[in-house]
Amino acid sequence: MNFQKIAIxxxxxxxxxxxxxxxxxxKKDYSEAENKYLSKVPSISTENILNKKFMIDIEKYFxxxxxxxxxxxxxxxxxxIFTGKxxxxxxxxxxxxxxxxxxxxxxxxxxxxIDIINEFKEKxxxxxxxxxxxxxxxxxxxxxxxxPGIIDxxxxxxxxxxxxxxxxxxxxxVDLLDSKNEEYIxxxxxxxxxxxxxxxxxxxxxxxxxxEGIDFEDFKKENFSDxxxxxxxxxxxxxxxxxxxxxxxKGSIPDENVHVRKISADLVQNFNSIYFKDMVKKKDKYGxxxxxxxxxxxxxxxxxxxxxLLIFKDSYANSIATLLYNHYEKxxxxxxxxxxxxxxxxxxxxxxxxxxxxxxxxxFVTQNDIQKILIK
Amino acid sequence: MVFSSIIFLYFFLPIxxxxxxxxxxxxxxxxxxxxxIIFYGWGEPIYIGMLIISILIDYLSGLGISKFKDQKxxxxxxxxxxxxxNIGLLGFFKYSGxxxxxxxxxxxxxIESVSxxxxxxxxxxxxxxxxYTIDLFMKKIKVQKSFLNFATYxxxxxxxxxxxxxxxxxxxxxxxxxxxxxxxVYYGIYQFVKGLSKKVLIANNIGYLWTTVKGMDLxxxxxxxxxxxxxxxxxxxxxxxxxxxxxACGLGxxxxxxxxxxxxxxxxxxxxxxxxRRWHITLGDWFKSYVxxxxxxxxxxxxxxxLNLIIVWFLTGFWHGANWNFIIWGVxxxxxxxxxxxxxxxxxxxxxxFFQILYTFFLVVIGWVIFEFxxxxxxxxxxxxxxxxxxxxxxxxxxxxxxVSYLFVFIVCIIFSTPYLKNYIYKLCKTELEIIxxxxxxxxxxxxxxxxAYLIDASYNPFLYFRF
Numbered sequence: 001m002n003f004q005k006i007a008i009x010x011x012x013x014x015x016x017x018x019x020x021x022x023x024x025x026x027k028k029d030y031s032e033a034e035n036k037y038l039s040k041v042p043s044i045s046t047e048n049i050l051n052k053k054f055m056i057d058i059e060k061y062f063x064x065x066x067x068x069x070x071x072x073x074x075x076x077x078x079x080x081i082f083t084g085k086x087x088x089x090x091x092x093x094x095x096x097x098x099x100x101x102x103x104x105x106x107x108x109x110x111x112x113x114i115d116i117i118n119e120f121k122e123k124x125x126x127x128x129x130x131x132x133x134x135x136x137x138x139x140x141x142x143x144x145x146x147x148p149g150i151i152d153x154x155x156x157x158x159x160x161x162x163x164x165x166x167x168x169x170x171x172x173x174v175d176l177l178d179s180k181n182e183e184y185i186x187x188x189x190x191x192x193x194x195x196x197x198x199x200x201x202x203x204x205x206x207x208x209x210x211x212e213g214i215d216f217e218d219f220k221k222e223n224f225s226d227x228x229x230x231x232x233x234x235x236x237x238x239x240x241x242x243x244x245x246x247x248x249x250k251g252s253i254p255d256e257n258v259h260v261r262k263i264s265a266d267l268v269q270n271f272n273s274i275y276f277k278d279m280v281k282k283k284d285k286y287g288x289x290x291x292x293x294x295x296x297x298x299x300x301x302x303x304x305x306x307x308x309l310l311i312f313k314d315s316y317a318n319s320i321a322t323l324l325y326n327h328y329e330k331x332x333x334x335x336x337x338x339x340x341x342x343x344x345x346x347x348x349x350x351x352x353x354x355x356x357x358x359x360x361x362x363x364f365v366t367q368n369d370i371q372k373i374l375i376k
Numbered sequence: 377m378v379f380s381s382i383i384f385l386y387f388f389l390p391i392x393x394x395x396x397x398x399x400x401x402x403x404x405x406x407x408x409x410x411x412x413i414i415f416y417g418w419g420e421p422i423y424i425g426m427l428i429i430s431i432l433i434d435y436l437s438g439l440g441i442s443k444f445k446d447q448k449x450x451x452x453x454x455x456x457x458x459x460x461x462n463i464g465l466l467g468f469f470k471y472s473g474x475x476x477x478x479x480x481x482x483x484x485x486x487i488e489s490v491s492x493x494x495x496x497x498x499x500x501x502x503x504x505x506x507x508y509t510i511d512l513f514m515k516k517i518k519v520q521k522s523f524l525n526f527a528t529y530x531x532x533x534x535x536x537x538x539x540x541x542x543x544x545x546x547x548x549x550x551x552x553x554x555x556x557x558x559x560x561v562y563y564g565i566y567q568f569v570k571g572l573s574k575k576v577l578i579a580n581n582i583g584y585l586w587t588t589v590k591g592m593d594l595x596x597x598x599x600x601x602x603x604x605x606x607x608x609x610x611x612x613x614x615x616x617x618x619x620x621x622x623x624a625c626g627l628g629x630x631x632x633x634x635x636x637x638x639x640x641x642x643x644x645x646x647x648x649x650x651x652x653r654r655w656h657i658t659l660g661d662w663f664k665s666y667v668x669x670x671x672x673x674x675x676x677x678x679x680x681x682x683l684n685l686i687i688v689w690f691l692t693g694f695w696h697g698a699n700w701n702f703i704i705w706g707v708x709x710x711x712x713x714x715x716x717x718x719x720x721x722x723x724x725x726x727x728x729x730f731f732q733i734l735y736t737f738f739l740v741v742i743g744w745v746i747f748e749f750x751x752x753x754x755x756x757x758x759x760x761x762x763x764x765x766x767x768x769x770x771x772x773x774x775x776x777x778x779x780v781s782y783l784f785v786f787i788v789c790i791i792f793s794t795p796y797l798k799n800y801i802y803k804l805c806k807t808e809l810e811i812i813x814x815x816x817x818x819x820x821x822x823x824x825x826x827x828x829a830y831l832i833d834a835s836y837n838p839f840l841y842f843r844f
Binding site for chain 2: 085
């Protein structure tokens with residue numbers, strides 16, 4: 001057989017083997033590597049064909065279920081990095097870690113959120129605090145050989161704080177975290193802070209929030225998982241990265257005293273621990289801290305000191321809350337991203353002694369959910 | 377359907393080609409028509425009917441033109457039916473909005489603009505169909521009596537939606553009778569994978585850089601960033617479009633057709649006239665044959681030649697899109713070509729070829745700025761930024777970052793948009809050409825696998841010439 005015939009057979013051989021394996025291989029519903037649900041077989045109908053929905057869906061279906069999809073994606077990412085790219089799929093890559101890109105500051109959203117927080121304080125008169133925590137992109141900015149255009153979070157946070165009324169206390173953590181950037185304060189493959197990073201934030205809060213923080217050595221340290229590839233790794237799959245270590249810092253409150261209640265529009269669930277250890281079997285091991293995000297989470301600690309804290313928050317607060325709860329009778333976390341009703345429907349604001357707005361920089365400057373707080 | 381997609385590569389392609397190779401000769405054209413209609417309908421299900429009706433009208437016009445070969449008026453009538461229908465389709469779908477907007481602006485009226493999505497490929501298949509009826513009218517070709525054969529020509533999926541603009545006479549014999557040789561299938565595969573890699577691995581990659589720059593604040597772009605951005609587009613559009621043409625020619629060859637060449641290393645052209653003999657060659661030929669020559673070309677004196685050139689370049693620009701910037705872009709090249717014909721061409725010939733290439737490339741890049749900014753305000757802002765007339769300065773850390781991130785891709789672009797490396801390899805292997813065959817097989821496998829990897833994770837995969 002001549003050489004050209006061999007080439008033709010190789011070409012059609014590759015194509016036919018990939019396509020038949022894709023069709024025949026067992027399909028998954030969920031991609032662990034990408035942390036997302038994969039698309040289902042689209043339904044075929046005249047309407048779906050005429051409006052092209054069928055074509056779009058089936059292309060997505062075959063792409064989602066393509067044989068060795070994860071390996072192909074990894075191949076692509078490695079090639080991109082090889083050619084000198086450091087930003088892929090809105091994730092930046094530096095030597096040993098991934099960082100979430102903050103694309104831009106939405107000035108309108110920021111102004112809106114500042115107004116709402118000021119108005120909230122004025123309306124309810126509660127002792128109010130705000131903390132905007134920088135994300136790892138800024139903290140590790142100096143690790144880039146050339147600045148890829150990283151937004152100055154320190155300057156932006158200062159600007160936001162200057163717009164917040166004087167009677168709201170501001171907790172600034174940028175310089176502190178900057179000085180600790182050689183320590184393991186952010187996960188390498190996830191956009192969250194580690195428990196150590198959360199610990200530093202927690203100690204920075206103690207003066208203003210008026211509690212006596214526990215020293216690091218006095219916590220009981222527990223390894224939860226050393227097998228964590230986080231959210232950023234789902235977007236940029238590179239196997240050469242080390243897996244992250246998820247650690248917990250346990251205070252003195254015994255688990256049996258703790259009562260966690262999660263409330264969503266149609267469901268109330270009760271738990272006996274702030275740690276959701278089932279998450280060890282799941283991809284998202286950060287979920288050990290209070291589990292998956294829910295609109296309202298109540299933590300009753302069994303301590304009776306009369307101190308009750310309400311936190312409007314994103315997921316950065318989840319690990320910080322597992323430290324703060326040592327000092328409160330009750331902490332309630334409200335995630336406005338998931339709540340489309342007035343929060344007062346689910347809780348009585350009079351009950352709380354302090355209110356904390358706790359957001360990471362990324363969410364604060366790109367999302368507009370805080371505005372829902374004052375919607376009736 | 378798009379060539380550079382998983383569904384085409386792994387489902388449409390193997391099913392169509394294996395069926396095509398297996399069925400007896402008499403049925404091959406039917407397979408082509410059915411697959412062409414599925415291919416077209418995949419992207420434009422509601423316009424399948426229009427495609428079929430336009431094929432029917434062109435077919436019948438052709439019969440009419442050939443039947444009444446001695447009755448001049450009837451021949452003209454049938455030609456007009458075909459031309460008016462094709463230009464009418466183009467006018468209705470592509471240009472009606474533009475004309476209505478301009479009439480509204482000029483006369484201060486407000487006629488309601490009917491907006492309808494542009495059917496993919498309409499600019500290409502109307503031109504292809506017209507090449508048949510016009511050539512028939514000019515008695516350059518024989519009539520195609522079989523409807524199936526004529527439909528095969530128009531619906532031939534490799535060239536249906538984005539060219540090359542294959543004229544009927546280019547493949548009139550192959551439509552009726554063709555041999556599929558191992559050699560052709562092999563080279564076809566090579567050319568297809570080459571085009572696929574150009575599109576997926578290079579054009580999409582560098583195109584993302586242009587999207588990034590275009591999304592920045594144009595007024596404060598440093599000079600270097602502005603140049604990096606438009607150079608990225610310069611390479612994107614070349615690799616995108618020539619990649620598509622390579623894929624089309626490769627697929628055509630695998631089916632037993634030889635399509636005309638559409639690109640010939642345009643960025644090493646030594647003058648703008650030379651550039652247009654190397655860029656989108658089939659479009660240039662079309663306008664030359666059906667507009668420039670019928671108008672008299674250059675045989676009616678200087679003034680008339682200049683007028684003819686302006687008309688052709690106005691139309692060439694306008695063909696690319698119903699916006700003023702495309703018209704300016706076309707006329708811009710028309711004026712340069714006139715100046716080159718008048719005296720500049722002779723001057724250019726005397727300077728070193730490096731400077732000829734530089735001169736041409738510079739003007740082409742400026743042309744791409746005009747081409748890319750539909751909004752004329754942004755066009756002027758961008759050009760000002762390129763020459764430091766805005767407040768963006770010369771260079772900042774952002775420019776350096778973009779340059780370093782894409783340096784590798786730029787080098788790849790330069791290597792593959794020029795023939796130097798290819799010529800060098802051929803020179804090295806001149807005694808043992810089978811080594812090149814071995815390289816080709818490795819290239820086919822690597823190109824296919826890597827393109828697949830990029831397509832599976834594709835968030836950015838546009839086809840620039842689908843807009844036209």
